Amino acid sequence: MSQDNAEFADFFAASWDPCLRAVAASTGNMTLAEDQTAEAFARAWASWHKVCHHPAPTAWVVRTALNAGASWWRRRSRETPLAHHDVGTADGAGTGLDAPLLAAVRRLPDRQREVIVLRIFLDLDIDTTARHLGIAPGTVRAHLSRAMTALRSELAPASTTEIRR
Amino acid sequence: MNHDEQSNDSVLTRELRDSLSGLDLPGRPPLAAITTRGRARQRRRLAAFGGLGVTGVAAGIALAVGLTGASGAVPALSAGSGSAGGSASGTGSGPIQTAAFTLTSNGNGTDTLTLSLTQMLDPAAFQQALERHGIPALVKTGTFCWSSPSPGDPRRLGVVSVPLPVMSPGPGVTPVPGGMKVPSPDQLAVRTRTVINPAKVPAGAELFFGYTTEDRAVFFDLISTHSYTCGRQPPRR
Numbered sequence: 001m002s003q004d005n006a007e008f009a010d011f012f013a014a015s016w017d018p019c020l021r022a023v024a025a026s027t028g029n030m031t032l033a034e035d036q037t038a039e040a041f042a043r044a045w046a047s048w049h050k051v052c053h054h055p056a057p058t059a060w061v062v063r064t065a066l067n068a069g070a071s072w073w074r075r076r077s078r079e080t081p082l083a084h085h086d087v088g089t090a091d092g093a094g095t096g097l098d099a100p101l102l103a104a105v106r107r108l109p110d111r112q113r114e115v116i117v118l119r120i121f122l123d124l125d126i127d128t129t130a131r132h133l134g135i136a137p138g139t140v141r142a143h144l145s146r147a148m149t150a151l152r153s154e155l156a157p158a159s160t161t162e163i164r165r
Numbered sequence: 166m167n168h169d170e171q172s173n174d175s176v177l178t179r180e181l182r183d184s185l186s187g188l189d190l191p192g193r194p195p196l197a198a199i200t201t202r203g204r205a206r207q208r209r210r211l212a213a214f215g216g217l218g219v220t221g222v223a224a225g226i227a228l229a230v231g232l233t234g235a236s237g238a239v240p241a242l243s244a245g246s247g248s249a250g251g252s253a254s255g256t257g258s259g260p261i262q263t264a265a266f267t268l269t270s271n272g273n274g275t276d277t278l279t280l281s282l283t284q285m286l287d288p289a290a291f292q293q294a295l296e297r298h299g300i301p302a303l304v305k306t307g308t309f310c311w312s313s314p315s316p317g318d319p320r321r322l323g324v325v326s327v328p329l330p331v332m333s334p335g336p337g338v339t340p341v342p343g344g345m346k347v348p349s350p351d352q353l354a355v356r357t358r359t360v361i362n363p364a365k366v367p368a369g370a371e372l373f374f375g376y377t378t379e380d381r382a383v384f385f386d387l388i389s390t391h392s393y394t395c396g397r398q399p400p401r402r
Contacts, residue, residue, distance in 0.1 A: 009196055016193045021185050034191055038199060045203035096188040101180055120181050148174050151181075 008048050012041060015058045022121040023065045025102045026113060030095045033065070040065035056124050059132045062117060104154045112147035119144055205285055261294045263287070268294045271360070276300060278359045280383060286376045300363045301371035303388065309375045309396060312389040316370035319387045324365045324372065 016037070023040075024033035040061045044051045054060045096102075105116055111133075118129040119140070130137040260269040264284035269277050276298045280286075292304040303310060319325040366372065367387070375384040 005200075008200075012196055012199060013193070017190060020190055021188050024188060024190075025185055030188075030191065038194055038202065041199045042202035042206055045200050046207045095190075096184065099184045099187070101184045105181070116181070120178055121185055148177055151177055152174075155177075 019061045022062045022117050028097050036065040036068045039068050055131050056128050112143050115143040116147050275360050275362045304374045306376045310373045310393045312393045316367045316387040326360045
């Protein structure tokens with residue numbers, strides 16, 4: 001195994017679960033997330049010489065997976081009016097994806113959701129999140145603040161109970 | 166941000182991370198599945214740059230490599246009197262099993278096709294397998310072919326039927342009375358048994374199978390053997 005392949009193997013072993021969790025939480029569909037994440041890792045492998053220098057390769061994988069999913073749905077709706085056949089849209093039950101908090105994250109505006117995924121799900125710092133999204137660190141903080149406010153307001157009873165304990 | 170908001174945010178952050186760590190994840194696929202998929206992608210891109218057809222490149226992808234797909238299961242690769250690994254060479258109509266499909270004779274003139282698509286479908290191997298089973302067919306990747314006028318609806322003519330699921334249907338696939346619900350335009354359902362009756366193919370017609378690499382889906386239709394049109398999108402019905 002070459003050094004590149006060994007590096008990718010280490011990255012894959014360490015990052016598969018976090019990336020799949022982030023993609024699944026964003027899409028709400030474990031089957032689709034698994035396929036999108038595999039596709040994103042395949043693309044990362046094919047472009048590893050570039051991806052390995054990315055400030056946050058896991059963020060690259062997650063974003064690539066989500067973009068692959070978005071284009072999948074766009075193509076699907078444009079070209080083929082098919083029934084939901086191989087890939088379902090609601091397989092969250094039993095996997096934990098139907099948790100109210102994750103469902104609330106999926107209802108956030110795109111940019112706020114991206115910030116939540118990168119900053120909280122992938123535990124990237126503000127600067128790395130900002131570099132990855134191509135926005136200023138202050139903008140990341142603003143999106144994060146708005147997202148947290150929105151989540152708090154959606155889940156007010158549960159959070160309040162938690163804090164009073 | 167005041168102290169209460171900071172406290173709320175840290176609680177919320179912890180709850181978010183707890184929700185995430187509580188997800189029930191399927192197993193990690195083998196590295197080989199990822200690298201092979203990546204390699205196939207590289208080949209497709211090279212083919213596109215080099216002006217080669219995608220079909221020719223896909224045909225070069227060996228089916229003998231075991232991969233996992235969404236289900237995470239490693240598919241068996243075997244062939245009865247057919248070929249090993251699914252290259253579908255030789256003669257006879259023995260069962261042919263590859264990582265992408267299984268084709269078996271039912272002994273009554275019909276054949277059962279089961280798509281697994283845990284690996285990219287090799288159109289050349291698929292077409293060879295169909296030919297070996299006496300099923301007149303045209304298989305293409307990334308394109309859809311149809312005839313106008315159409316030789317007929319393959320399901321109504323009894324050429325193709327999808328009676329029962331054989332594997333776990335999987336999320337989003339709901340068995341319905343009388344068989345699986347097949348969408349229109351016709352898409353072969355993954356993880357179900359599709360029965361093909363070549364005797365019902367009208368004279369001068371053949372089955373068309375169109376494989377989309379990105380969706381990993383297979384569409385089918387009847388076309389006139391010597392008169393058909395192909396395009397990048399399936400015809401609307």
